[in-house]
Amino acid sequence: MGPMFTVQCLLDSESIMHGEVHSPRxxxxxxxxxxxxxxLWVSEGYQIQLTIRHLDIKASLGCHQDSLTVLFNQKVLGKFCGQENSTDHPSTGSMLSPGNRLTLIFQTSSSTQEIQQHTGFSATYKAKDVDECSKPDPGDGSGLLCSQICINTPGSYRCSCRSGYKLHLDQHTCLCE
Structure with a gap:
């Protein structure tokens, strides 16, 4: 009989702005x-800030046996194993997702059959507002978000105009009054 895997997913119907995840047990x-x-996912206009509070995962070269992997759109942002205060432990702390989604995968191998005392991991996450107004000009000819004044708001932004101008119906361009 082959190895048995415990597979569980968190699939929420709405985004959660903060929470905690930890390894089974x-x-x-x-x-x-x-x-x-x-x-994990939060509302559009936000990123996810993940903070690994505790990490105690059996160390292996390249973390190929037991690991915690953090991904964004199937791209690996980090793969962790080892113990805090050990030389083979990668630096943890906080990481920021490029967008409003993040996937965490905790995997242990069958080679962990012996009795061991590794406790896994504990992490917290929270939504962090994206400051759209601080983004650089994309350089694709689309120009800046706002032609004059950009005001960052939670989860979004809005445009405003200097005195003597009014905001066009496109809500981005300022026109002479």
Whole structure:
């Protein structure tokens, strides 16, 4: 009989602006043959700030046995294993997703059969407002977001005009009054 995998996903019907994720059984030692995925997402106009509070995952070269992998759109942002205060432990702390989604995958191998005391990980996440007004000109000819004044708002932005101008119906361009 092949290895048994525990597969669970968090699929929420609406975004959550903050929360906590941790390995199964945390703070108790984790089991072998675990595969668990969390699909985190927050509202458009926000990014996810992930903070790894605790990491104690059996170390292996390249974290190829047991690991916590953080992905954005299937691109690996980080892969972690080891223990805090050890030389083979990658630096953790906070990381910011490029967009409003993030995937975490916790995986343990069958080679973790021996009794071990590794407790896995604990992390928190929260939505962080994207400052659209500070983004550079995309350089594709579309120009800046606002022709005169850009005002960042939670999850979005709005444009305004200097005295003597009025905002066009496109809500981006200022025209002489």
């Amino acid at each position: 945390y703070p108790q030692p984790y089991f072998p043959n675990v595969l668990k995925q969390w699909d």
